[in-house]
Amino acid sequence: MSALLQSDQTQLEDIEIALLLEGLYRVYGFDFRDYSPASIKRRILERMRAEKIATVSAYQDCVLHDDACMERLLVGLSVHVTSMFRDPSFYHTFRTKVVPILRTYPTVRIWHAGCSTGEEVYSMAILLQEEGLYRKCVIYATDISRDVLRKAREGIFPLAAMQEYTGNYMRAGGKHEFSDYYTAHYDNVIFHPALKTNVVFSEHNLVTDGSFNEFHVILCRNVMIYFNKALQERVHNLIYESLSMFGVFGLGNKESLKFTPRADFYEKLDNRDKLYRKVK
Amino acid sequence: MTFEIVVIGTSYGGLSALQEVLPALAPGFGMPVVVVQHRGKDSDNLCEFLQRYCALPLSEPNDKEAIAPGRVYLAPRDYHLLIEKDGFALSTEAPVGYARPSVNVLFESAADVYQEHVVGVVLTGANTDGARGLAKIKAYGGLCVVEDPAGAKSRGMPEAAIAATSVDAILPLPEIASFLNQLCRHEPRSSYAS
Ligand SMILES: C[S@@+](CC[C@H](N)C(=O)[O-])C[C@H]1O[C@@H](n2cnc3c(N)ncnc32)[C@H](O)[C@@H]1O
Numbered sequence: 001m002s003a004l005l006q007s008d009q010t011q012l013e014d015i016e017i018a019l020l021l022e023g024l025y026r027v028y029g030f031d032f033r034d035y036s037p038a039s040i041k042r043r044i045l046e047r048m049r050a051e052k053i054a055t056v057s058a059y060q061d062c063v064l065h066d067d068a069c070m071e072r073l074l075v076g077l078s079v080h081v082t083s084m085f086r087d088p089s090f091y092h093t094f095r096t097k098v099v100p101i102l103r104t105y106p107t108v109r110i111w112h113a114g115c116s117t118g119e120e121v122y123s124m125a126i127l128l129q130e131e132g133l134y135r136k137c138v139i140y141a142t143d144i145s146r147d148v149l150r151k152a153r154e155g156i157f158p159l160a161a162m163q164e165y166t167g168n169y170m171r172a173g174g175k176h177e178f179s180d181y182y183t184a185h186y187d188n189v190i191f192h193p194a195l196k197t198n199v200v201f202s203e204h205n206l207v208t209d210g211s212f213n214e215f216h217v218i219l220c221r222n223v224m225i226y227f228n229k230a231l232q233e234r235v236h237n238l239i240y241e242s243l244s245m246f247g248v249f250g251l252g253n254k255e256s257l258k259f260t261p262r263a264d265f266y267e268k269l270d271n272r273d274k275l276y277r278k279v280k
Numbered sequence: 281m282t283f284e285i286v287v288i289g290t291s292y293g294g295l296s297a298l299q300e301v302l303p304a305l306a307p308g309f310g311m312p313v314v315v316v317q318h319r320g321k322d323s324d325n326l327c328e329f330l331q332r333y334c335a336l337p338l339s340e341p342n343d344k345e346a347i348a349p350g351r352v353y354l355a356p357r358d359y360h361l362l363i364e365k366d367g368f369a370l371s372t373e374a375p376v377g378y379a380r381p382s383v384n385v386l387f388e389s390a391a392d393v394y395q396e397h398v399v400g401v402v403l404t405g406a407n408t409d410g411a412r413g414l415a416k417i418k419a420y421g422g423l424c425v426v427e428d429p430a431g432a433k434s435r436g437m438p439e440a441a442i443a444a445t446s447v448d449a450i451l452p453l454p455e456i457a458s459f460l461n462q463l464c465r466h467e468p469r470s471s472y473a474s
Pocket of ligand 1: 081114144207
């Protein structure tokens with residue numbers, strides 16, 4: 001295939017993808033139009049291969065007329081990868097630098113935006129419990145996907161993952177036996193329900209829903225990497241508006257506040273881990 | 281023909297291969313160099329390690345970071361590294377061919393944005409990652425370079441790449457950096473990321 005043909009084909013495909021995403025939004029209300037283009041394209045083309053459909057236009061026909069086909073696309077477009085104490089040093093820094101701040105508050109409201117299946121939330125609950133703060137905290141755990149929220153509410157995770165999580169927990173500064181927090185049941189473990197007594201799980205879409213409270217801590221980790229710059233800016237504004245003065249904001253390891261419109265409104269709490277404090 | 285970006289993919293044996301290629305890149309190398317080295321989940325210090333062998337500044341890019349010439353970028357552990365019009369993008373979507381980061385993901389996204397201005401380099405590795413991506417670079421009219429399987433620590437990736445497309449140069453490891461340096465002698469067009 002000649003260079004020209006390949007680039008023409010790409011251009012056409014990009015137009016078709018924009019039309020498909022527009023259709024998905026207008027017909028079903030799911031708005032992926034401002035997601036990160038390279039990765040969204042990969043996942044659409046992957047779905048098409050699985051459905052054995054050759055062009056995006058033909059795929060659009062299927063998505064817009066067949067609910068089941070659309071549901072499969074939604075699943076394909078979502079990335080829910082998460083783990084407990086992901087990036088242990090983040091939680092370690094949270095313990096040493098954020099916990100002392102939280103001790104000074106009478107009550108603490110925490111928002112996990114894009115909490116996926118809840119591993120991050122249970123990790124935080126464990127940490128807060130060990131620091132004696134859990135009782136005065138309310139944790140709001142939200143995601144766009146009803147499916148992952150249902151799993152998060154259950155708090156049931158595969159036993160096979162516990163070895164990795166135990167290592168993470170220890171490196172994150174865990175103070176007990178990690179296995180104290182769950183009960184094994186065949187191939188799964190169930191985390192102790194006490195960890196979720198102060199957790200509110202609910203649907204929230206960062207693209208279309210507004211601010212719903214004022215928080216002392218907001219974690220939005222590895223969610224905005226799937227958004228394009230314009231959408232990232234909007235979400236950064238939403239988070240800024242939802243954070244109390246001197247509130248703490250946590251991002252994923254490879255995300256940065258630099259070059260976002262709110263960069264100057266925060267101070268770094270740590271040089272390596274992505275924890276910031278709102279100062280303006 | 282002007283080239284604007286070099287993408288390098290490697291797996292088993294890649295660490296020593298990179299220790300040979302990176303130090304030999306000319307100071308002021310005129311293109312960005314983006315590297316996927318397959319790596320384990322706890323390979324936290326790879327970046328610091330490789331920097332010791334590389335005169336050009338080397339870093340793991342943050343999401344949406346701009347892509348600058350004369351720098352080496354290493355895909356972080358446990359993320360795919362993709363290239364978009366306004367910089368890097370990261371993703372934790374499923375491993376591709378058991379790999380995250382995946383060479384194919386980097387190569388294909390680089391080709392989509394930089395089209396015929398990409399130089400793709402496949403080095404040693406014991407699987408087939410990179411072959412499909414290199415074919416895509418070729419389809420756009422980019423330049424494909426593969427380490428000579430005869431001398432490679434592991435022949436798998438170089439052989440798969442050679443089988444997947446008509447590569448432009450099959451070179452022994454010691455010649456790869458000087459080949460890339462030659463390509464830089466022409467002033468690159470302004471970068472997409474600037
Ligand atoms: C990769 S997971 C990150 C999970 C966790 N925060 C972590 O770092 O391990 C990304 C999550 O963001 C959610 N998400 C994607 N778009 C969203 C949106 N517009 N509003 C809210 N959540 C969204 C996805 O459903 C997914 O569960």
